[in-house]
Amino acid sequence: MLLSATVCHARSVPPLEGLEALRKGFGGISDFTAEISQEKRLSLMKRTMVMTGTVRFRKPDLFYMELNPPFSSRMLLRDSVIEQAGPGGGERNRIMLPPEQGLKRWIAKLADPVTSLPEGVGMHADLSGGLYTLTITPAGKGQVKALTISFLEDGTIRRLVISEQNGDRSVMTFKKLRRNVGLVDKDFRLE
Amino acid sequence: MPPPTAPRIVSWVHNASCRHLEWIFRVTTTRPRLVMCAFLVALALSGISIATIRFDTDIFHLFPSQQPALRLLLDSLEWSGSAGEAYFLLEGDNRALPREAGRFAERLRQARVDGQPAFRRITWQVFDENQAGPFNNLMAYAVAHPQIFIAPGDVQRFSRHFETLEVDASLHRLQSGLAGQFGGAMTGLAAADPLFLRDLILPRLKAGSQALDLDPSSPYFLSRDGKVLIMIAEPARPVQDMIFARKLVAAINEARAGAAVSISCAGAHISAVLDEQAMKSNVLISIFSSLLVVLGIFYAAYRRLLPTLLIPVILACGVILALGTAGLFISSIHIISFAFTALITGIGTDYSIHLYDRFHSERAAGKNTEEALRLALLNTGHAVFTAAVTTALPFLALGVSDVRALSELGLLVGLGVVFSLYASLFFLPPLLIFMERRYPVVYRPIPSLGLRGVWRLATGRPGTITLLTLLLTSGLCWAAFRTSFDGELKNLQPRHSEAFLAQERIERHLSLSPKQMLVALEGTDLTDVLARAARVEELAGRLQARGEIMGWSSLGRIINGPAAQAEVSRLLRSRFADGTHVAQRVRMQLERQGFSAGAFSPFLDSIGRFGQAAPVNGEEAIARLAASPLRGIVDHHLVKDGKGYHALIYLHYRGDEFRQAAFLAELRAIDPASRATSLDLVSHQLAEAVEQSFIRAFLISGTLELFQLMAHFAERPTGIFYSLFPVIAGSASMLGAMVLAGMKLNFMNAMVLVTILGMGSDFGLYIRFRVCADAPDVREAQFVQIGRSVFLSALTTIVGFGSLAFTDYGAMSSIGWATNLGVGFTTLFALVTLPAVMALFASRHR
Structure with a gap:
């Protein structure tokens, strides 16, 4: 009985509340850096890939990720354009996302209070000991099956899970997250 | 001995004209109701004919499509x-x-x-997210069939991708890519091409896929x-x-x-609608503004309301009857050609001015109504008749032009001139008789508009005036030799x-090159068409190497033709003779690096088949491309219709560094059945068509006009000189002034050189015809009367054309400016130089 009284159980909260919590928490963040560890389970690979690295983010549309060896690579998302550089900065790869999936657009959506759920997506929210877990499931036949983001009330992201239609799954865990450190343009360069 | 045939014909035409005018005088003065009824019937019939005409708006239909x-x-x-x-x-x-x-x-x-x-x-x-799957399918097909997509020169690099170290490096790169990807966007592509063979394929596809210069x-x-x-x-x-x-x-x-x-x-849709709107607005503004000014000029000069109000009726009759008659010969009229009927406003008013001015002057001089009317209709009317015919002939002669814009313009304006003349001849006498009975007035002399001073100046200093004329004409003639031709079709459009x-902004911001030439190779057998295209592609490659063109695009830049496929297949067979072993080795390397080799089976199987590589049917390769996101490339470069296949090669170039004549000669030598086009070529061929039309119309109208002048001046042959001098000097001066003003000849205003001949010869004709007395004071009075008519006629013509000069349409505006300059100079030489020449001749005779 004593134990059950101290364990924090996850309870469902209205999705709108979860989304608003994310919005509010994110509202106070202009940039952040963090260390990450990532686990990727891909149909092309026999074993789960485990990797570490760092990420940087700056509003409204910059996201940078650098992975450590043996999978060393760097990735820069500038709104809807992803640039990837291989080991040693060798081959560059550029991928263009659909404009409506651009980072700026998502961040802009977080600028105003959320009064209704976005159309075309399913949403589920849990709250457990101050940790929100928001699961977004886009409708339609897109590549992403579900996106789960876990975050604290102050906007600190803890975990990001991307599940795909083909069974592939990535789990990214954030550590040592530092907010509003004053990141500048040179922190978002692939060179 | 009977007189020679030509003079007999001339004499017959002269007498027939006089008899015809006498008949008109008789019937209009004795049976005006019958005349009105006949006109109403003609207008009704014209209305029926007009209802059958289709008005065309497609700009390309203005030009000869058989070029x-x-x-x-x-x-x-x-x-x-x-x-x-x-x-x-x-x-x-x-x-x-x-x-x-x-x-x-x-x-x-x-x-x-x-x-x-x-x-x-x-x-x-x-x-487009939906295109990711088809793109991966294309890549899977491309890496399995390198003979289609790899250039022969790249086979060595291709085979190097399968060396042990290279495979390891590629798989390491793939791992990093998969680890670093956000989501699983590249998983499908990785399975189709784990060794990044697409690095040899994509640049080629990308180079061939761009029709616009995009970021x-x-x-x-x-x-x-x-x-x-x-x-x-x-x-x-x-x-x-x-x-x-x-x-x-x-x-x-x-x-x-x-x-x-x-x-x-x-x-095209927007252009058609907006151009139609612009055209309608331009035409309406032109017609109504010029009509208002013309009526204002007429009323200001003669101060009679009913003759002024008759002018719009005459012009409307001219246009309706011209359209109705044209409808008997042609089923459709282009809206731009129709717009030129605005010119009738200027030209068609001239006849009323000359007839009424003479009537009014004679009445003011004391003649009774019948005498004044007889002199106006039979004496001045004869000159008016000849002038109208000489004006109409050059326009009608344009009817033989292959260029639809010119043939329809010529037909409509030519017929409009003729019908305006007849409307003036038939309507004015009954109206004047009606006015005399109903609203009798005392006719006062009409102001001379300064022409008395002009006459005295010109006849007082004939040598100086003639010398100044010669100097001015010589100077402008010298400038005229620098006339250049503007072949840019876009300059004729609404600016x-x-x-x-x-x-224009698309061309400035998004065009791959300033200019483009298209070469088409056509036939029913695709393999043959592609093989022929490949020979032209080789030629294009040489042109690019020489720096004549900036680049080129064709299907052959994306997929190999039969010969290149055979070469790549031969090289693949020799390098992958043990393809099965290569596939086995790659499979082991995949396993060793932690990949699930089963996911790559289709790719590994294709490596095993490189040893038996053979050319692939062109249709299959094209069908694969067409099923991918690169369908646009296929549509842009290969068309299949009822006549067969059309392979299209686009050459991008800047300007004169591309020696087009030499290229076309070489192209004909390689493939006599090939076709080529570019805006430069279209302009060049149109310029040739316009030049031919110009020469033909000039010869026809010149001959007929000369004949008409000979008939008119059968008894006074010097009249031919008087008629032609102002217009010839005026045309040369017009060209010179255009050069000095920075204007160029183009497809449309070049025709003014023909039409000005008809319009301008009237002025000298009227003066020579009317100024015929021996007594100096009578000659002066005659000059003032006819000079005023000529001046007012020129003014109304300039107003008619002037309204065009200010329109937004380059084609119409260029005609307006050229004609205004031509009419302006012709009027100057007719009113100032001719009296001086007359005085010089008179002093010699004395």
Whole structure:
């Protein structure tokens, strides 16, 4: 009985509340850096890939990720354009996302209070000991099956899970997250 | 001995003209009601004929489509469908462009015409999630069939990708890529091509896929300078459906209302509707403004209301009867040709001026109504008749032109001139008789408008005036030799039309090169067509190597032709003779690096088949491309229709460094059945057609006009000189003045050289015809009377053409300016130089 009284159980909260919590928490963040560890389970690979690295983010549309060896690579998302550089900065790869999936657009959506759920997506929210877990499931036949983001009330992201239609799954865990450190343009360069 | 045939004909024509005018005088003065009834019947019949005429708006229909270059240009527009596409240019804050483009695209998708979607397709962004699968399929096919997609020179690099170290490096790169990817966007592509063979294929596909010069880093169709975002849409119905086109433009205007960025549009639908609107507005403004000014001039000079009000009736009759008669010969009239009937306002008023001025002058001189009318109709009327015929002939002679714009213009204006003359001859006498009975007035002398002073000056200093004329003409003649020809068709379009300006901006911001030539190889057998295209591609390669062209695109730049495929297949067979072993080794390397080799089975199987590589049927390769996101490349470069296959090669060039004549000769030697087109070639061939039309019309109208002048001046042959001198000197001066003003001849205003001959010869004719007395004071009075008519006629002609000069249409404006200069100089020489020449001749005779 004593134990059950101290364990924090996850309870469902209205999705709108979860989304608003994310919005509010994110509202106070202009940039952040963090260390990450990532686990990727891909149909092309026999074993789960485990990797570490760092990420940087700056509003409204910059996201940078650098992975450590043996999978060393760097990735820069500038709104809807992803640039990837291989080991040693060798081959560059550029991928263009659909404009409506651009980072700026998502961040802009977080600028105003959320009064209704976005159309075309399913949403589920849990709250457990101050940790929100928001699961977004886009409708339609897109590549992403579900996106789960876990975050604290102050906007600190803890975990990001991307599940795909083909069974592939990535789990990214954030550590040592530092907010509003004053990141500048040179922190978002692939060179 | 009977007189020779020519003089007999001349004499017969002269007498017939006089008898004809006498008949008109008789019938109009004795049976006016019958005349009115006959005219009403003719107008009713014309109305029926006009109802059968179709008014055409397609600009390309103005030019002779049997010209090879224009024919191919029209074919290619039809094939590519670009003739029917609508282009939207979004300009403004480049951060706002994507957002506004998204909004606008959504509004266009929602736009409806008659309850149906207005557009079939709207494209404005590079990415389309639905295309990822087909793209991966194409890559899987391409790496399995390198003989189609790898250039022969790249086979060595291709085979190096399969060396042990290279495979390891590629797989390491793949691992990093998969680890670093956000989501699983590249998983499908990785399975299709784990060794990055696409590095040899994609640059080639990319180079061949660009029809516009776009920013490669942008997910939108954005110009490299980031200033313009282009959206391409396919309207639901063809441009020929003008009712749909008008509703479409209304829907577009609604969709772009309130946008935060500037949105302009181009394309056939928009151009047709906006040009039609611009044309209608231009024509209406021209007609009404020139009519108002012409009526104002007439009333100011003669102060009689009813004759002034008769002028619009005469002009309307001229236009209606001309259109009705033209409808008997042609089933459709282009709207631009129709616009030129505005010229009748200026020319058609001349006859009323001459007839009424003579009548009024004679009445003021004391003649009774019948005598004044007889002199006006039979004496001045004879000159008017000859002048109208000499004016109409050059216009009608243009009817033989192959260029539709010119033939219809000539026919309509020529007939309009003739019918305006007859309307003047038939309507004016009954009206004047009616006025005399109903509203009798005391006729006072009409102001001389300064012409008495002109006569005295010219006859007082004939030598000086003649010398000054010669100096002026010589100077302008010298300048005229520097006349140049402007072959740019776009300069004939409305200069401020939205469609025209948007098209210009597309060329400035998004064109791969300033100019483009299209070469078509056609036939029923695809393999043969592609093989022939490959020979032209070799030639294009040499041109690029020599720096004559900036680049070129064709299907052969993307997929190999039969010969190149055979070569690549031979090399693959020799390098992958043990392909099964290579596949086995790659499989082991995949396993060793932690990959699940089973996921790569199709790729590994294809390696095993490289040892038996053989050329692939062209149709299969093209079908694969057509099923991928690169379908546009196929559509752009290969067309199949009822006549067979058309392989299209585009050569991009800057200007004169591309020696087109030499290229075309070489092309004919390689493939005599090939066709080529470019705007330069179209302009060149049109210039030739216009030149031929010009020479033909000049010879026909010149001969007939000379004959008519000989008939008119049968008893006074010097009249031919008097008629022709002002117009010849005026035409040369017109060309010289155009050079000095920086104006050039073009396809349309070149014809003014023909028509000015007819219009300008009238002035000298009238003066020589009328100024015939021996007594100096009578000669002066005669000059003042006819000079005033000539001056007012020239003024109304200038007003008629002047209204064109200020229109937005380059074609009409250039004609307006050229004619105004020509008429202006001709009037100057007729009113100032001719009296001086007369005085010189008179002093010699004395």
